[in-house]
Structure formats: C-alpha cells, structure tokens
Amino acid sequence: MLENPHDLARGLGHQAEAVCRYYLSNGRRQGNYWQVGDARNTPGRSMYVRLKDSPKGPAGKWTDAATGEHGDLLDVIRESRGLADFADVVEEARSFLSLPPPEREPIAPGRKEAPVAAGREAAQRLFSMSQPISQTLVETYLRARGITALHEAGSLRFHPRCYYRSDEHGPTETWPAMIAAVTDLSGKLTGVHRTWLDPDGFSEPHLGRAPIDTPRRAMGELLGHAVRFGLACDVMAAGEGIETMLSQRSVLAAMPMMAALSAAHLSAILFPVTLRRLYIARDNDPAGDGATSTLFERANSAGIEAIVLTPRLGDFNEDLRLLGLDALQATLRVQIAPQDVARFMAAA
Known part of the structure; x- marks a missing residue:
C-alpha cells in the first residue's frame, strides 16, 4: 500500500x-x-x-x-x-495509480501533523544568511547587464559562498550568488532563487554568471508566488526573469513589478486584490507565448485589464543591453496606457 x-x-x-x-x-x-x-x-x-x-x-x-x-x-x-x-x-x-483511498490514522491528542515545508525552511535560512547587495558582486553583475535602477530591491541579497551541485551525485562547489526572495501576496517568504556568479566572467557568453551547467535554480514553494519589486497597487507588471523586470524598472521606475522566474510560473501567478491593470512582459520564445496567453486569459477572467509588453529582441534585458536605455524607453512608451506614461515613466 x-x-x-x-x-x-x-x-x-x-x-x-x-x-x-x-x-x-x-x-x-x-x-x-x-x-x-x-x-x-x-x-x-x-x-x-x-x-x-x-x-x-x-x-x-x-x-x-x-x-x-x-x-x-x-x-x-x-x-x-x-x-x-x-x-x-x-x-x-x-x-x-488506481489505488483505493488511504485509511487515515487518527492523530494523537497534542500531536501535530508534520508540515511539508523543508524547502521553504531551507530557503528562509539561506536568505537570512545572505547580505544586502550594495557594493557586492550582485551589484556588479546587474550593472554589467545595464541595470542601474536598484531601488526597492530588498528582495535581492548576496551570498559569497553558496553551495552548488550539478546533480545529487556531483561534487559540492561554492560560488558567489545572487539570492532572490520569492514571496506570497502577504509578503511571506516561500522560496528563493539562486543565480551563481563568476567574479571573472563579465563578458559574453556568461555576462557574470558562473560557468556551470545550471547557474540558476529555485528552491521552496514557487507556484503562484514571485520575486517582488515595489509594493502592490492597482497597476503592476509581471514577467519571467529578474533581469527582465529590473530592466523595465530602469524606465518604469515607479511601477511595482513581479518576476515569476519561469514561463510556467508566470502563467500561474496569483493576483493582489488591489490589481486592476496588469502589464505582461513577455519573452520572445514559444514558452513565453504560451505563458502570456494563459496569464492574459486568467487576468481578464478575474476582471483585470491585461496589456502585453513585447521586446524588440529576445527579452527586455537584451533590449536594454544591446539597444540602449533610450530605445527601451521608446519601446515601452508606445505600449503602455497613456495615463501610466505620466504616472510611472521618468521624463525623457
């Protein structure tokens, strides 16, 4: 059984x-x-x-x-x-598996059922052991990707020696890492995302990421949650990557944003009760297309206006790095609602 x-x-x-x-x-x-x-x-x-x-x-x-x-x-x-x-x-x-319903064993008085929260607890420990990103390799990494708008970035931290294993049987290595807090709608930490960094790798193709098989990994409970920048309000933007959303903050400095960390998780994000208009920052790939379509339909079904933001290249960080800040601002200016240009976009 x-x-x-x-x-x-x-x-x-x-x-x-x-x-x-x-x-x-x-x-x-x-x-x-x-x-x-x-x-x-x-x-x-x-x-x-x-x-x-x-x-x-x-x-x-x-x-x-x-x-x-x-x-x-x-x-x-x-x-x-x-x-x-x-x-x-x-x-x-x-x-x-065509199994019958399990017989439920009675719980003894005073004994609680064990919580399924090992990943969440490990994530909380890792985040608490990390430090603010100011004047660390994380700040260097983000600036190398053209990102200088690091206000309201308390969800990001730096760990100088974060463990990495290629798989459960591989040797343990340590690399510096950007640690991002994944939180629920109440602000409670449910997981973390790790981006391992290479102090000597700030050129193509790695652009600061460690030269390992999977330099980005998440742990904990991610479904429905996100890495958040700014406080939730009636207008927000959501996308896949941390770098993608921080790139948009370079132009839309006052707009709250959510990074869901993958296309699958983007399609499943939960909506704050205050949300009335959602900008969906899509990536130009098949997974991005599917996530955008699903999230668009979910938002409309919840009575939330959804507007899709499309980069000129693969994603908005590519637009920022390869086309420049002025080009990114021009791209976003024509895609967001006129009232939000005045409310969220810095003057050109």
Whole structure:
C-alpha cells in the first residue's frame, strides 16, 4: 500500500513513461528520458524526466535545464494540473495509480501533523544568511547587464559562498550568488532563487554568471508566488526573469513589478486584490507565448485589464543591453496606457 508522498513518487516512477505520456503529452521520449518544455506541459525540450532507474537517480526525477528547477512526478502532476493543495495532488496521483483511498490514522491528542515545508525552511535560512547587495558582486553583475535602477530591491541579497551541485551525485562547489526572495501576496517568504556568479566572467557568453551547467535554480514553494519589486497597487507588471523586470524598472521606475522566474510560473501567478491593470512582459520564445496567453486569459477572467509588453529582441534585458536605455524607453512608451506614461515613466 502506498501511504506517503515518497512511496507515491516511487510508484509513479515505476510507470514514469506512462505518467509522462498522460501529464506531459506535449513532450516525447528521447532515449531514457522524456523531454518537454516544462512541468506545466509547455512544448519544448528544456525539461527532461528520467524514465528508468540509473546510478544518477531513480526513475521519475526531472530537471528543467532552463530554470534549474527539479523534482519528482508528484511535482509534474501538481504543475501540469495547476493544483495548489497538496492533498489534491495526492488524490490525483492515487487515482492515476488506481489505488483505493488511504485509511487515515487518527492523530494523537497534542500531536501535530508534520508540515511539508523543508524547502521553504531551507530557503528562509539561506536568505537570512545572505547580505544586502550594495557594493557586492550582485551589484556588479546587474550593472554589467545595464541595470542601474536598484531601488526597492530588498528582495535581492548576496551570498559569497553558496553551495552548488550539478546533480545529487556531483561534487559540492561554492560560488558567489545572487539570492532572490520569492514571496506570497502577504509578503511571506516561500522560496528563493539562486543565480551563481563568476567574479571573472563579465563578458559574453556568461555576462557574470558562473560557468556551470545550471547557474540558476529555485528552491521552496514557487507556484503562484514571485520575486517582488515595489509594493502592490492597482497597476503592476509581471514577467519571467529578474533581469527582465529590473530592466523595465530602469524606465518604469515607479511601477511595482513581479518576476515569476519561469514561463510556467508566470502563467500561474496569483493576483493582489488591489490589481486592476496588469502589464505582461513577455519573452520572445514559444514558452513565453504560451505563458502570456494563459496569464492574459486568467487576468481578464478575474476582471483585470491585461496589456502585453513585447521586446524588440529576445527579452527586455537584451533590449536594454544591446539597444540602449533610450530605445527601451521608446519601446515601452508606445505600449503602455497613456495615463501610466505620466504616472510611472521618468521624463525623457
């Protein structure tokens, strides 16, 4: 009988290919892996799921090379079905495995159920051990990417020796890192995002990121949450990357912004109750197209006006770095509502 999340994940792993074909139908098998865009079943090839047990790990473990996120098939069910409550994930998994409902063991008086919060607690510890970014390598990294608008950036911190492992069997390394707090609508920290940095790598192609397989990874609870810059109000902007949103803040200095960290998470962000107009900063790629479409429909269904902002190049940080601040300002000026030009945009 499969009674706990670990056993459920192993049970799903024994049927890994069937799980992938059902929940990640936009992907396909490549050797011993299933490749797809992300855990929300976006078309693409950046995420790979191990289909058989191997020395590198058990079947069902997956990694998203684009974001550094990783997990098991319970995470796939949660993301692909958009389930926020873990109890619903367990119910869906048991249904797929054709298992009967579990018998619930009574809880002894005075004993609490163990919280599923190890990732959140680790994220809180890492953020608390980090330091403000002023006069650190994080500030150097962001400025190398053309970003000088670092006001209201308390969600970003610097860790001089952040642990990194390429996988669960790889050696442990330490690199400097930018640590970003992921918070919920109440401001409570639910996770962190790490960008490992190279003190000597501020030229193409790395532009300051460490020369490792996955220089960006997240931990904790991300679904629905974001890295936030500025206080929520009636008008906000949301996009995928931290650098993308900070680039927009170079022009829209007073507009609150959210970085969801991936296309999948952008499509699932939760809306502040004050929000009336949402600017969606899309990336020019297929994953960005899908996330933008989903978020646009969700916002409209919630009675929120949604306006899509499109960069001239791949993303808004590329626009800032390669085209310049004046060109970025011109691009955004014609896409945002006239009343928001006067309210949020610095005079040219």
